Amino acid sequence: MSVYEQIYAIVCQIPPGKVATYGQVATLANLPGRARLVGYALYRVDSMADDIPWHRVVNAKGEISHSPQRRGTDYLQRSLLEAEGIEFGDRDNINLRQYLWQPLASGDFGEAGGT
DNA sequence: GAAATGACTTTCA
DNA sequence: CTGAAAGCCATTT
Numbered sequence: 001m002s003v004y005e006q007i008y009a010i011v012c013q014i015p016p017g018k019v020a021t022y023g024q025v026a027t028l029a030n031l032p033g034r035a036r037l038v039g040y041a042l043y044r045v046d047s048m049a050d051d052i053p054w055h056r057v058v059n060a061k062g063e064i065s066h067s068p069q070r071r072g073t074d075y076l077q078r079s080l081l082e083a084e085g086i087e088f089g090d091r092d093n094i095n096l097r098q099y100l101w102q103p104l105a106s107g108d109f110g111e112a113g114g115t
Numbered sequence: 116g117a118a119a120t121g122a123c124t125t126t127c128a
Numbered sequence: 129c130t131g132a133a134a135g136c137c138a139t140t141t
Contacts, residue, residue, distance in 0.1 A: 003138065022123050037138055039122035044139080057122075065122040074122090120140075128131090 004041040006030060011042070014056045017085045018101040019094060021060045028103060043067060055080035056101070062094040 006029035013028075014020050020028075022035040031037060042054040055077040059065045064081075066074040078088065086099050 023125090026123085031138095033124080033136055034138075035123040036121055036136065037123090040120085040137095040139070041122090043122055054122080059122075060124060067122060077122095118141090121138100123136090125133105125135085127133090 003029070003031060003034070003037055004045065007038050007041040008045065008052055011052050011054060011057055013103070014053055014101050016053075016056075017099070019056045019058050019062070019081065019086065019096075019099050020101040021058060021062075021096070022065075023060060024101070025057060039065065053080075056084070058094060062089075062096040062100075063092055 007025060010020070010025045010029045014025075022038040026032065026035045026038045029038070038057065042052070042057060045052050045054065064074045064077045066077070078092065081094070082088070086094055088094060
């Protein structure tokens with residue numbers, strides 16, 4: 001129960017209306033390359049903690065990942081994300097270009113148009 | 116202590 | 129972009 005706290009901290013820092021990828025959270029949590037640990041951690045957390053916006057954490061493709069055990073929870077996550085104001089694409093994927101959480105961009109400044 | 120698991124990421128084609 | 133394979137290493141039993 002140590003690396004988890006780091007992950008929880010990062011996930012809790014994710015602002016509403018945005019999402020972060022496991023890899024990014026892992027990096028921010030000082031755990032580069034341990035993306036799996038992030039997901040693994042959240043998997044353990046959701047069962048014992050509900051103060052963590054795990055639904056704001058998605059995979060690199062901007063999609064919702066899930067284990068065959070959680071089944072159905074993916075639907076819940078999508079619902080929560082939509083509640084945050086996030087929209088999904090044609091294949092249940094999110095526009096990371098816009099919804100990806102950027103801790104550096106303290107607000108809405110240098111949003112150098114991507115497209 | 117060792118083996119098995121795992122909500123992923125990145126690289127090559 | 130998508131698809132496939134390898135790497136990653138803490139948690140769990």
